[in-house]
Amino acid sequence: MTSVLDDRGARVLRLVVEDYIETAEPVGSRTISKKMEQALSPATIRNIMADLEEMGYLCQPHTSAGRIPTGVGFRYYVNYLLARRQLPRSERDLLKKATEEGLTGGDDVVRQASRLLSNLSRYACVVVVSRFSHQALRSISLLRASSDRILLVAVLQGGWVQHRLIEEEPGLLNEELEKINGYLNEIAVGLTLPQLRMKILNEMKKEKVRYDKLMRKALLLGAKALTESLSGDVYIEGRANILEQPEFAEDMQKLKRILHAFEEKHVILRLLDAALESEAVQVSIGSENTVEGLPEISVVASGYHQGEVATGSIGLIGPVRMDYSRVIPLVEYTAHLLSSTLEHR
Amino acid sequence: MTSVLDDRGARVLRLVVEDYIETAEPVGSRTISKKMEQALSPATIRNIMADLEEMGYLCQPHTSAGRIPTGVGFRYYVNYLLARRQLPRSERDLLKKATEEGLTGGDDVVRQASRLLSNLSRYACVVVVSRFSHQALRSISLLRASSDRILLVAVLQGGWVQHRLIEEEPGLLNEELEKINGYLNEIAVGLTLPQLRMKILNEMKKEKVRYDKLMRKALLLGAKALTESLSGDVYIEGRANILEQPEFAEDMQKLKRILHAFEEKHVILRLLDAALESEAVQVSIGSENTVEGLPEISVVASGYHQGEVATGSIGLIGPVRMDYSRVIPLVEYTAHLLSSTLEHR
DNA sequence: TCTTAGCACTCTGCCGGGCCGAGTGCTAAT
DNA sequence: ATTAGCACTCGGCCCGGCAGAGTGCTAAGA
Numbered sequence: 001m002t003s004v005l006d007d008r009g010a011r012v013l014r015l016v017v018e019d020y021i022e023t024a025e026p027v028g029s030r031t032i033s034k035k036m037e038q039a040l041s042p043a044t045i046r047n048i049m050a051d052l053e054e055m056g057y058l059c060q061p062h063t064s065a066g067r068i069p070t071g072v073g074f075r076y077y078v079n080y081l082l083a084r085r086q087l088p089r090s091e092r093d094l095l096k097k098a099t100e101e102g103l104t105g106g107d108d109v110v111r112q113a114s115r116l117l118s119n120l121s122r123y124a125c126v127v128v129v130s131r132f133s134h135q136a137l138r139s140i141s142l143l144r145a146s147s148d149r150i151l152l153v154a155v156l157q158g159g160w161v162q163h164r165l166i167e168e169e170p171g172l173l174n175e176e177l178e179k180i181n182g183y184l185n186e187i188a189v190g191l192t193l194p195q196l197r198m199k200i201l202n203e204m205k206k207e208k209v210r211y212d213k214l215m216r217k218a219l220l221l222g223a224k225a226l227t228e229s230l231s232g233d234v235y236i237e238g239r240a241n242i243l244e245q246p247e248f249a250e251d252m253q254k255l256k257r258i259l260h261a262f263e264e265k266h267v268i269l270r271l272l273d274a275a276l277e278s279e280a281v282q283v284s285i286g287s288e289n290t291v292e293g294l295p296e297i298s299v300v301a302s303g304y305h306q307g308e309v310a311t312g313s314i315g316l317i318g319p320v321r322m323d324y325s326r327v328i329p330l331v332e333y334t335a336h337l338l339s340s341t342l343e344h345r
Numbered sequence: 346m347t348s349v350l351d352d353r354g355a356r357v358l359r360l361v362v363e364d365y366i367e368t369a370e371p372v373g374s375r376t377i378s379k380k381m382e383q384a385l386s387p388a389t390i391r392n393i394m395a396d397l398e399e400m401g402y403l404c405q406p407h408t409s410a411g412r413i414p415t416g417v418g419f420r421y422y423v424n425y426l427l428a429r430r431q432l433p434r435s436e437r438d439l440l441k442k443a444t445e446e447g448l449t450g451g452d453d454v455v456r457q458a459s460r461l462l463s464n465l466s467r468y469a470c471v472v473v474v475s476r477f478s479h480q481a482l483r484s485i486s487l488l489r490a491s492s493d494r495i496l497l498v499a500v501l502q503g504g505w506v507q508h509r510l511i512e513e514e515p516g517l518l519n520e521e522l523e524k525i526n527g528y529l530n531e532i533a534v535g536l537t538l539p540q541l542r543m544k545i546l547n548e549m550k551k552e553k554v555r556y557d558k559l560m561r562k563a564l565l566l567g568a569k570a571l572t573e574s575l576s577g578d579v580y581i582e583g584r585a586n587i588l589e590q591p592e593f594a595e596d597m598q599k600l601k602r603i604l605h606a607f608e609e610k611h612v613i614l615r616l617l618d619a620a621l622e623s624e625a626v627q628v629s630i631g632s633e634n635t636v637e638g639l640p641e642i643s644v645v646a647s648g649y650h651q652g653e654v655a656t657g658s659i660g661l662i663g664p665v666r667m668d669y670s671r672v673i674p675l676v677e678y679t680a681h682l683l684s685s686t687l688e689h690r
Numbered sequence: 691t692c693t694t695a696g697c698a699c700t701c702t703g704c705c706g707g708g709c710c711g712a713g714t715g716c717t718a719a720t
Numbered sequence: 721a722t723t724a725g726c727a728c729t730c731g732g733c734c735c736g737g738c739a740g741a742g743t744g745c746t747a748a749g750a
Contacts, residue, residue, distance in 0.1 A: 028742055043694050046743065064700045064743050138491065143484045145500050146689075153498050153506070155490050161498070163506045178523070239584070240604040249597055252588070259585040344491075373713055386723050391714065409713050409729045693750075700743075707735090714729080720722080 005055075005076070011036070012048045013057055014081040017069045021321050024246045026066030071286040071320065074298075078283050078324050087329045091120055095334055099341045106160040109341055111235055114314060117334050118238025121327055123318035124262070126301075128272045130232035133194055134309040135160065140188045140196075141181050142221060144174065152225040154193070158306045158342040162193075164225050172217070180218040188222075197226040232312070234268045245319045247296065254296050258317075267291055275301035275313040281332045286320045298322045302335035306342045314338060350400075350421070356381065357393045358402055359426040362414045366666050369591045371411030416631040416665065419643075423628050423669050432674045436465055440679055444686045451505040454686055456580055459659065462679050463583025466672055468663035469607070471646075473617045475577035478539055479654040480505065485533045485541075486526050487566060489519065497570040499538070503651045503687040507538075509570050517562070525563040533567075542571040577657070579613045590664045592641070599641050603662075612636055620646035620658040626677045631665040643667045647680035651687045659683060 005013065015035050019027045029045040036045070049067050052058045057073035060066070069077065098112040110127050118125035135156040145151040145165060150172070154162045187203065188196050200222045239262055242248055248255045261267045270291050275282040281302040287295035300322065301315025314335055316327055350358065360380050364372045374390040381390070394412050397403045402418035405411070414422065443457040455472050463470035480501040490496040490510060495517070499507045532548065533541050545567045584607055587593055593600045606612045615636050620627040626647040632640035645667065646660025659680055661672055 026742090030742080041694050042742090043696090043744095044692085047693090050744080060743085062701060064741075065702075066742065139488045139496075141486060141488055141498070143486055143498070143500055145483055145504060149504075151484075151500055151506065153486070153488070153508075155488055155496055159490060159494075159510060161496065161508045163498075165504060238608070240601065240608055243597065243601050243604060252594055256585065256588050259588060263583070263585055371713090375713080387713090388715095388723050388725090389721085392722090395715080405714085407730060409715095410731080411713065691750100693748105695746105695748080697746090698744090700741105702741085703739090705736105705738085708733105709735105710731105710733085712730090712732105715727095717724105717726090719724080 005052075005057075008038075009048055009052060010081060011038075012045060013052055013069070013073060014077060016049070016052075016058060016067060017073060017077040017081070020068055021323055024321060026061055026068050028066035031066070071288070074285045074320060074324075075288075078285065078328075082325050082328070085325050085329060087333050091330070092333060094120070095337055099334075099337050106156075106158045106342055109159070110312070110314075110338065111237075113334055113338060114235055114237045117314070117316065117330060118241060121316050121318075121323075121330055122238075122241050122244060123316040123322065123327065124239050124241055125237045125314070125316055126268055126272060127235045127312065127314045128232045128269060128276065129160070129235070129312045130276065134192055134311055135306065136190050136192055137188050137196065140184050140222075142177055142184070144172075144177060150177075150221065152221070156193075158311065166221060166224050168221070176217075180215075180221070183215055183218050184222055193226055197223065200226070231265075232269055234265050236262055236268070242318075245321075247319050247321065257294060258297060261291070261294060267294075271299050271317070272301050272313045272315050275299075275315055276303045277310055278303055281328050281335070282315075283324065283328065296320060298324075300324065300327050300331050302331050304335045304338040304342070306339065311342070312338075350397075350402075353383075354393055354397060355426060356383075357390060358397055358414070358418060359422060361394070361397075361403060361412060362418060362422040362426070365413055366668055369666055371406055371413050373411035376411070416633065419630045419665060419669075420633075423630065427670050427673075430670050430674060432678050436675070437678060439465070440682055444682050451501075451503045451687055454504070455657070455659075455683065456582070458679055458683060459580055459582045462659070462661065462675060463586060466661050466663075466668075466675055467583075467586050467589060468661040468667065468672065469584050469586055470582045470659070470661055471613055471617060472580045472657065472659045473577045473614060473621065474505070474580070474657045475621065479537055479656055480651065481535050481537055482533050482541065485529050485567075487522055487529070489517075489522060495522075495566065497566070501538075503656065511566060511569050513566070521562075525560075525566070528560055528563050529567055538571055542568065545571070576610075577614055579610050581607055581613070587663075590666075592664050592666065602639060603642060606636070606639060612639075616644050616662070617646050617658045617660050620644075620660055621648045622655055623648055626673050626680070627660075628669065628673065641665060643669075645669065645672045645676050647676050649680045649683040649687070651684065656687070657683075 012032055015032050016027045019031060029042040029049060032045045033040055033042045049058060053067065057070060057076060058067040059070050061068060095113065095116055098116040099109050101112055110129060114125040114127045135158060138155040138157055140152070140154045143151045143153060148168060150166045150168045152164050152166060156162060187199060191199060200219050204219050239259065242258055248258065271289055273290060274284065281300060284299045286298060289299055296319065297317055298320045299315050299317055301313050303310045303313045305311055314331065316331055357377055360377050361372045364376060374387040374394060377390045378385055378387045394403060398412065401415060402421060403412040404415050406413060440458065440461060443461040444454050446457055455474060459470040459472045480503060483500040483502055485497070485499045488496045488498060493513060495511045495513045497509050497511060501507060532544060536544060545564050549564050584604065587603055593603065616634055618635065619629065626645060629644045631643060634644055641664065642662055643665050644660050644662055646658050648655045648658045650656055659676065661676055
C-alpha cells in the first residue's frame with residue numbers, strides 16, 4: 001500500500017490529479033491516454049490506474065466510472081509531483097500594492113491582503129491575527145473615556161492597535177492620568193503584553209509601599225486591563241467563492257457544515273493552527289486537518305512573522321480538489337509580503 | 346386592484362400568509378377552511394382566494410397548486426393584519442445580558458447583540474455602525490507608533506474607538522507630542538469629527554502665524570487624519586442561517602446572490618439605509634428594497650441612536666417569507682437596547 | 691514480458707409514460 | 721350567498737428502456 005511509484009505511475013497519477021482538479025469529474029483512461037506525451041493505449045493506462053487504485057492513490061466513485069484521486073493521492077501529488085509555478089508578475093504587483101495600502105494599521109493591511117488573495121484564488125481566504133501575545137509594545141496609553149471608565153490603548157509593533165475599557169471609580173484627574181501614562185510607558189515599551197503583565201505583578205510586590213499612590217494606581221490599572229485571555233482575531237474574505245465549487249454547490253450538507261465553521265472563530269483557529277509556527281506553507285488535505293467533521297476541505301496556509309516572532313497566519317480554504325500548484329505560491333508570497341510589510345509598520 | 350379588504354378576505358389572507366410563513370408551501374383552500382374559526386367550506390374559501398388573487402394579494406405558482414402571498418400580500422399583512430406578539434421575558438433577558446457584556450467598547454456591544462439576535466431569530470443579522478460622522482469626541486490623542494508614524498486615537502461617545510496612522514517625518518519629541526495632545530483635546534472634545542475638521546481649518550486661518558510652530562503642527566496632523574471619507578462599518582452574524590431557508594437551499598442562484606451581497610459592504614449599507622434615520626422598525630419586503638437584484642429577501646431593521654443622533658442601524662435579513670410577527674419586536678427591542686446601552690458607554 | 695485490440699459487462703443519466711394526489715374552477719342545487 | 725360534486729390540470733414519483741462512458745478480462749501481437 002502507498003509504496004513509491006515508478007516513473008510511469010507517477011506520471012499517470014499526476015495527470016489524473018490535474019485533470020480532476022480542472023474538471024471535478026472522474027477521469028477515464030482514454031483521457032489520460034490522449035494527454036500522455038509517451039503514447040500508451042487506454043488499455044495500458046487502465047492497468048496502471050488499477051495499480052494506482054490498489055496502492056491507494058485513486059478510487060472509483062462506482063464500478064465503471066473514471067477514477068478520482070484519494071486524499072493519499074493528492075498528498076503524493078503535493079509532495080512529489082506538483083510543478084511549482086511562478087507567480088505572474090501582475091499578481092505579485094497587485095498583492096504588493098494591496099498590502100502597502102493599509103493605512104490605518106495592521107488590521108487594514110491584513111484585510112486588504114486577504115480580500116485580494118481570495119479574489120485571485122477564487123477560494124475563501126482566512127487570516128488569523130494572534131496579535132497580543134507575542135508582540136512588543138510601541139506605546140501604551142490611558143485615556144479618559146467617560147466619568148467612570150478609562151480606555152487603555154496599546155500600540156503594538158506592526159501597527160496593531162489594541163484597546164480595552166476599564167471600569168474605574170471616578171476621581172482620577174487628567175494630570176494624574178498623564179503621569180501614570182508616563183510611568184507605564186517607561187516600564188512597558190518593548191515588552192510583550194504577557195511580559196508586561198509579569199513585570200507589573202513584580203513591581204507591585206517590590207515597591208509595594210515605597211512609591212506613591214499614583215504609581216500603584218498605574219500598576220493596578222495595567223494589571224486589570226491585562227487579565228483577559230488573549231485569543232486571536234479572525235478575518236474571512238471570499239466565503240461566497242465556496243459556492244462556486246461544484247462539489248459543494250451540489251451538496252447542501254457540506255455547504256452548511258463549511259459555512260457554519262466560518263462562523264465559529266475557534267474552528268478557524270484550529271484549522272490554521274499548524275501554519276502559525278511554521279515558516280513554510282502548510283497544506284492540509286481533507287481529513288488531515290485537526291477539525292473533525294470537515295473532511296471535504298483543504299487548507300493551504302502559512303504563518304507570517306514580525307521580526308523573529310510568528311504573529312499570525314494566512315490561508316486559503318477550498319475543496320480537496322484545490323489548485324495547489326497555483327495556490328501554494330500565492331499563499332507563500334502573500335505571507336512573505338505580510339511579514340515584511342508589518343515589520344515596518 | 347389592491348383595494349381594501351372586507352373582514353372575511355382579510356382573515357383568509359392572514360391565514361394564508363401565516364401558514365405560508367410556517368410551511369413555505371403553497372396553501373390550499375382545504376387547509377384554510379379547517380383553520381378558520383368561522384366554518385366555511387373549501388369551495389367558499391376558493392372563491393375568496395380567487396378574489397384575493399384578482400386583487401393582487403395572492404398568486405399561484407402554477408394552475409393547480411395552492412396560493413402563496415405576493416409581495417403586496419405580505420405588505421398588507423405587515424401593515425394591517427400582523428398580531429404584535431410580546432417578546433418573551435427570557436429573550437429580553439438574554440439580549441439585555443449580551444449588550445451589557447460588551448466590555449472593550451461599542452464594537453463589542455454591537456457584536457454581541459447581533460450574534461445573539463441572529464441566533465434567536467434564525468436569520469442573518471446585520472449591524473451598521475456609522476460611527477464617525479455624528480458622534481461627539483470624548484478624547485483625542487496622538488501616540489508615537491514608530492519613528493515615522495503617528496497614531497491618532499479618538500474615543501467617541503458610546504465607547505467607539507477610532508484610530509488612524511499618519512505618516513510623519515521624524516523629529517517630533519515626546520514632550521512636544523504631549524503638548525499637542527493637550528492642545529488638540531482642548532479644542533476637540535465635544536465636537537464630532539467633521540465639526541472638528543471644520544474647526545481645525547478655521548483655526549489655522551485665524552491664528553496662522555501668531556501661535557507657535559507646535560500648534561500649527563497639531564492642527565496639521567489633525568487635519569491630515571480627518572481627510573479620509575467616513576463610511577460606516579458593517580458586521581454580519583448568522584450568514585449560515587440563510588441556508589436553512591428552503592427557498593434558498595433549493596435555488597443555488599439566489600443563494601449565491603445573497604452571499605455575494607453579504608461580501609459587499611456598500612450593498613449592505615444600502616439595504617439598511619432606510620432604517621438609519623427612522624425611529625420605528627422599517628420593513629422592506631422583497632423588491633421594495635433599494636438594491637437591484639435581490640428581490641427575494643426582506644429586511645427588518647431599525648436605527649439606534651446615542652442621545653439625539655442616529656448612529657447606526659441593526660436589522661435582520663431573511664426570505665420574503667419571514668416571521669415578521671416575531672422578528673419585528675425582536676429588532677425593535679434590540680435597537681432600543683443598543684441605544685440605551687451605548688449612551689452610557 | 692509488456693502492450694494492446696476486442697469484447698462483454700456495469701453503472702449513471704436521461705427520457706418518456708403512467709399513475710397518484712393535491713388543488714382548482716365551474717356548475718348546479720340548496 | 722354557500723356548498724357539494726365533478727371534471728380538469730399539474731407536479732412529483734416510480735419505472736423501464738436506452739445511450740454513453742468506462743471498466744476488467746482475455747487473447748493476440750511485439
